[in-house]
Amino acid sequence: MNTQLLLNERPVGFPSEQVWKLEKTEIPALTDGQLLVKVLYVSLDPAMRGWINDARSYVPPVQINEVMRSGGVGKVVDSKHPKFQVGDHVYGMSNIQEYCVTDGYGWVKVDPELMPLPRYLGTLGMPGFTAYFGLLDIGQPKEGETVLVSGAAGAVGSVVGQIAKIKGCRAVGIAGGAEKCRYVVEELGFDACIDYKNDNVYAGIKEHCPKGIDIYFDNVGGEILDIALSRINQGARIPICGAISQYNNKENVKGPANYLSLLVNGARMEGFVVIQFTHRYGEAAKQLGQWVAQGKIKSREHVEKGIENFYPTFKRLFSGEKQGKLVLQIGDED
Amino acid sequence: MNTQLLLNERPVGFPSEQVWKLEKTEIPALTDGQLLVKVLYVSLDPAMRGWINDARSYVPPVQINEVMRSGGVGKVVDSKHPKFQVGDHVYGMSNIQEYCVTDGYGWVKVDPELMPLPRYLGTLGMPGFTAYFGLLDIGQPKEGETVLVSGAAGAVGSVVGQIAKIKGCRAVGIAGGAEKCRYVVEELGFDACIDYKNDNVYAGIKEHCPKGIDIYFDNVGGEILDIALSRINQGARIPICGAISQYNNKENVKGPANYLSLLVNGARMEGFVVIQFTHRYGEAAKQLGQWVAQGKIKSREHVEKGIENFYPTFKRLFSGEKQGKLVLQIGDED
Secondary structure, X not given: OXXXXXEOOOOOOOOOHHHXXXXXXXXXXXXXXXXXXEEEEEEOOOHHHHHOOOOOOOOOOOOOOOEOXXXXXXXXXXXXXXXXXXXXXXXXXXXXXXXXXXXXXXXXXXXXXXXXXXXXXXXXXXXXHHHHHHHHHHHOOOOXXXXXXXXXXXXXXXXXXXXXXXXXXXXXXXXOOHHHHHHHHHHOOOOEEEEOOOOOHHHHXXXXXXXXXXXXXXXXXXXXXXXXXXXXXXXXXXXXXXXXXXXXXXXXXXXXXXXXXXXXXXXXXXXXXXXXXXXXXHHHHHHHHHHHXXXXXXXXXXXXXXXXXXXHHHHHHHHOOOXXXXXXXXXXXX | OEEEEEEOOOOXXXXXXXXXXXXXXXXXXXXXXXXXXXXXXXXXXOHHHHHOXXXXXXXXXXXXXXXXXXXXXXXXXXXXXXXXXXXXXXXXXXXXXXXEEEOOOOOXXXXXXXXXXHHHHOOOOHHHHHHHHHHHHHHOOOOOOEEEEEOOOOXXXXXXXXXXXXXXXXXXXXXXXXXXXXXXXXXXXXXXXXXXXXXXXXXXXXXXXXXXXXXXXXXXXXXXXXXXXXXXXXXXXXXXXXXXXXXXXXXXOOOOOOOOHHHHOOOEEEEOOHHHHHHHHHHHHHHHHHHHHOOOOOOOEEEEEOHHHHHHHHHHHHHOOXXXXXXXXXXXXX
C-alpha cells in the first residue's frame, strides 16, 4: 500500500490544513520501462504555494485529487527499466507519497556516499541550481561588485551569497533573526547580514552596501524589493527568483513602487525559473559539487519526519522556523 | 535682452502655472570659446516633469530660479567659438529662453535644408534616439516577433513601431482616441492600434497580439503596464522608457502588481535613458536620417508658439492634446 498526499481544495490566502489530505492507495504493478521508487526525502519549497493556484504558470497547476508535486530522493525497490537497478538511489519528481511509479523521465542517480541524501534536494539540487544560474547567468556578477540577497539563510539565498564570494564580490544578506544572520556571516562567510525582523533594512543596506547595490537577488518581493530598488547602481541587475512575502496574499501582489529606479539607473529586473536551464543541470551539478567538496560552499538541511507532518512542516517555509533547506523525510532506508 | 523661463517653485502632483515664471535678463558678453544662440524651437517632453522634482536621478534636478531645462534648436548669432559660425543652425541643451550663451559642449550643427528644424527635436533628435536604442539595444527585436508600444502616437512610440516594422516584427500600438489610432495605423503603418480611452486594453491586446507579446515598449506605466505583463511570452523584454501615467502622482507610484509574470516567463524589464548611448548618437542620427529619407519612418511635429505659452503647451503632454512631437517655437529666423 502507498500513502499519498493529495490536493484536496484550492486555498485562498494562506493554506489551511484542509488544503491537503492523505489517502491510501494500492501500488500498481510495474509495466515494461517503469521503476518503483521508495521515497525517502521530499523537498519543501515556497514555489509549492504557486503550484496549487489555478493559474497559468511555468508548470500546470496541481489538480484537485492529484498527488502534491514535489522533488524527492529515494531508492529503487523494483525495476523494469534498463537504466535503473534495485538499490540505486535516485532523484526525480517523486511527488509527496511513500512510493512512486515512474517511467524514469527526468530521474537521475545520486550517490549517498558522496553527500547526505537531503543535500541532493538543496545545494546539489534545484535550489542550488537556481542560485547558480540565477546569479551567474541572470545576475552576471563582476569582481568587486556588491551582491545583496534576500532569504540569505535559505536554500537558494545561502548558495547565491557563497557563489558571489567565490566570484570576488561583496556579499550582503538579508535574513530574519539574529541567529540566521550569525549563521550567514560566521558560517557561510557573507560580508554582512541584515536582520529584517529587528533592524531597519534601509539603514542596513546603506551601511553594508556603501558602494550601492550592483546585483539584488530577490527571493522575497514586497517592501524589501522596494528598498533595494532605491539603492541600486547604474547598470544594476535584479534577478527575480521569488516573492515569498506575496505568495499568500488574498488581494493583489504589491508591485514594486520604486521600479522607475530601473529607468534612471539603466538597470534591469529579470525573472527566471530554473527549468529554463534544464540542458545545463549537469554543468551546475559538477561545479557545485566541486565547490562543496573544496569547502567553498557550505550548507545545512533542516529535516522533519513523517508524511503526516507535511502541513506543520510546510508552514515553516513561511514562518521562517527553519535553517537551511527544508526537507521532509517520508521513508527509511532499511 | 533675454527672456527666460525659470523654475519658480517645486510642484506637488500636477504642476500649476506658478511652478514657472518668466524673467527678463541681460545677455552677457561672450568670452573666448563661447557662442550665442538665438533659440528657435524648444522640445517639450514628459521627462521634464521628473527634472523639477528634488530627487536623485540621472541628471541633477533643475534648481529654483534656474532656467528650465530643455533641448532646443537655434541659430548662431554671435560666436567666439572656433567650430561655430554666425548663421549656423545648431541643436543643444538651450534651455527655455530666447537666447542661450554656451561653450558649445554637446552642441551639434543641424541642416534646415535636409529636414524642418522641429524634426531635430523629434525623430532626428532625442526622442528618435530613445526609440532607436530602446527598441534595438534594450528590446532586441527578432523577425516575426510582436512588439507592443504605448504612447504609440507620441514622439518616441511612433518611431518604435516603425522601426519594429522595418525589422520584420508585428507592431501594435496603444494610443488615446480614434484619430491617433487611425494615424498610427494608416499613416505610420502599424499593424493595429488600441484606443485605451474608448476600448478595453486587455481585449485589444488579446485580439491584436494573438501570439502574445515579445516586446512591450512602455512609455506609460500604471494599469497598461500591468495588462501587458499579463500577456507576455517566454523570454519577453520590456524596455521601460517612461511612465507618464505616474509622473504627477501625489502619492506613491503604482508599481506593476503583475511583475511576477517576469518570473514565470523568464522575462525582463529593463530601464534606460538615452544618455547611456551618447557615444552612439552619430550612428542613430545616420540610420534614422536614412530611414526618414527613404520614407520608411514618418513623423509629425506639433508646434505651438511663444515662450509665454509654455504652460498651456506643457499641459498638452499630459492631456494628450497633441499629435506627434510637441515643440514650442520661441523665436523666428531672420
